[in-house]
Amino acid sequence: MVVEIAPRVYWVGVVDWDIRRFHGHELSTHRGTSYNAYLILDEKIALVDTVAAPFAGRLLESIRELVDPARIDYVIANHAELDHAGALPEVMREAPQASLIVSRRGAESIPGHHHRPWPIRAVRTGERLSLGQDELLFVEAPMLHWPDSMFTYLAGRRLLMPNDAFGQHYAAGRLFNDEVDGQELLQEARKYYANILTPFSAQVLKKIDELLALELPVSMIAPSHGVLWREDPLQIVRQYQAWARQEPQKRAVIVQDTMWGATTRLAEAIGDGLTAEGVPYKIFHAAVTDRNDVLAEVLGAGALVVGSPTINQGMLGTITVLLEDLAHLKFHVPIGGAFGSYGWGGESVKAIAERLAACGLRLPADPLRVQWQPRAEDLAAAASLGRAVGAAVREL
Numbered sequence: 001m002v003v004e005i006a007p008r009v010y011w012v013g014v015v016d017w018d019i020r021r022f023h024g025h026e027l028s029t030h031r032g033t034s035y036n037a038y039l040i041l042d043e044k045i046a047l048v049d050t051v052a053a054p055f056a057g058r059l060l061e062s063i064r065e066l067v068d069p070a071r072i073d074y075v076i077a078n079h080a081e082l083d084h085a086g087a088l089p090e091v092m093r094e095a096p097q098a099s100l101i102v103s104r105r106g107a108e109s110i111p112g113h114h115h116r117p118w119p120i121r122a123v124r125t126g127e128r129l130s131l132g133q134d135e136l137l138f139v140e141a142p143m144l145h146w147p148d149s150m151f152t153y154l155a156g157r158r159l160l161m162p163n164d165a166f167g168q169h170y171a172a173g174r175l176f177n178d179e180v181d182g183q184e185l186l187q188e189a190r191k192y193y194a195n196i197l198t199p200f201s202a203q204v205l206k207k208i209d210e211l212l213a214l215e216l217p218v219s220m221i222a223p224s225h226g227v228l229w230r231e232d233p234l235q236i237v238r239q240y241q242a243w244a245r246q247e248p249q250k251r252a253v254i255v256q257d258t259m260w261g262a263t264t265r266l267a268e269a270i271g272d273g274l275t276a277e278g279v280p281y282k283i284f285h286a287a288v289t290d291r292n293d294v295l296a297e298v299l300g301a302g303a304l305v306v307g308s309p310t311i312n313q314g315m316l317g318t319i320t321v322l323l324e325d326l327a328h329l330k331f332h333v334p335i336g337g338a339f340g341s342y343g344w345g346g347e348s349v350k351a352i353a354e355r356l357a358a359c360g361l362r363l364p365a366d367p368l369r370v371q372w373q374p375r376a377e378d379l380a381a382a383a384s385l386g387r388a389v390g391a392a393v394r395e396l
C-alpha cells in the first residue's frame with residue numbers, strides 16, 4: 001500500500017495486524033502495530049526508515065509502485081532497532097548507490113546489528129541535506145528511546161518524522177489521527193509512553209524544549225509506529241510533556257495477587273476506604289492482567305497500593321516483577337501502601353513496603369499483614385489503610 005501524505009512524500013510502510021508481543025515477548029500489542037517508512041521523491045530520492053525484516057518484500061513492492069529502488073540516493077535510518085532497520089539489507093542491496101544516513105550513535109548500532117560495509121554518513125543535530133526542492137534537517141534525540149534515536153524533519157513540507165517518539169502500537173485501517181477512534185489512539189499512545197519512554201522522561205522534556213526552541217513549523221508528525229498526527233499535530237507533544245512530568249492524579253491503583261482469595265478481599269476493603277475518601281481506584285489481579293496494561297495505569301497515579309500473600313518467605317512472582325518495573329521504569333508515584341495475607345511466616349508485606357519506600361513512595365499507613373482469611377476487624381483495618389491512602393491522595 002502507498003499513501004501520499006504530503007506532495008511527493010509517500011507512506012510506504014506495513015501494517016502488522018497480527019503481532020501480539022513486541023520486543024521479544026516484553027510488550028503486549030493487543031491492537032497490532034505498523035512499521036512506518038516514508039519515501040520522498042525530489043531531485044534526490046530519500047527513504048526514511050524501513051520495516052521489520054519479514055516485511056522487506058512488501059516495502060520494496062510499495063517503493064516500486066513509485067520508483068525503481070535503484071534510484072534511491074539516501075536511506076535515513078533514524079534508529080537501529082530491527083522493527084525499523086530490519087529490512088536494511090534488502091533495501092541497500094536494491095539501492096546500491098544509496099548513502100546510509102544515521103545519527104552519530106547510529107554509526108555504532110547499525111553496523112553492530114548488520115556487519116555490512118555500507119557507506120554510512122553520521123549526522124548531528126542541525127545538519128541539513130538538500131534533496132533539490134526541499135531539504136532534510138536532522139535532530140539527534142538520544143534516549144527517545146535509544147542513544148542512537150534521531151528525528152528527521154522535511155523542512156518544506158513541515159513534516160517531522162521522529163521514529164519511535166510519539167508512536168503507538170496501533171494497527172488501524174486508517175493512517176491519520178483524525179480518522180481513528182480517539183480514545184483507542186490515546187490509550188495506545190499512553191501505554192507506549194508508560195512502557196517504553198517513562199524512564200527517559202527527563203530527556204523527553206529536554207528534547208521537546210530543544211525542539212520547540214528551533215521553532216520549526218510542524219504540519220504533521222509521522223512516527224514510525226501507528227497513526228500519523230495530522231490534526232493538531234502538537235497535541236501529542238503536549239501530551240508527552242504531561243506524561244513526562246508525571247504530575248500525580250487524584251486516583252489510586254491497587255495491584256495484588258492471591259492464592260486463596262484473602263489478599264483480594266483485603267484489596268477490595270482498601271478500595272472501600274478509598275471510596276470513603278472520594279478517591280477513584282482500580283484493582284488489578286497481577287496474575288491475570290496484562291502487565292503492560294497495568295503499567296499504563298500506574299503512569300500518573302497518585303497512589304499505588306500493592307498486595308501479595310507470603311510464599312517461600314517472599315512475595316508472589318508477579319508482584320516481584322511489578323516492583324522491578326516500578327523501580328526501573330522510574331515511575332514517580334508519590335503515595336503507596338502494602339498489604340497481604342499469610343499463613344505462617346508473613347514476610348511478603350514488609351518486603352513490599354521496603355521496595356515501595358526505596359522507589360520513593362510515602363506510605364501514610366502501616367503495612368497491613370493479615371493471618372489466614374481476614375476477619376471483620378481485618379477488613380476494617382484494610383479499609384482504614386485505604387482511607388489513609390485516600391486522604392494522602394486528596395492532599396496532593
Ligand code: FEO
Nearest residue numbers: 079081083084164
Ligand atoms: Fe525502538 Fe520501534 O523500535
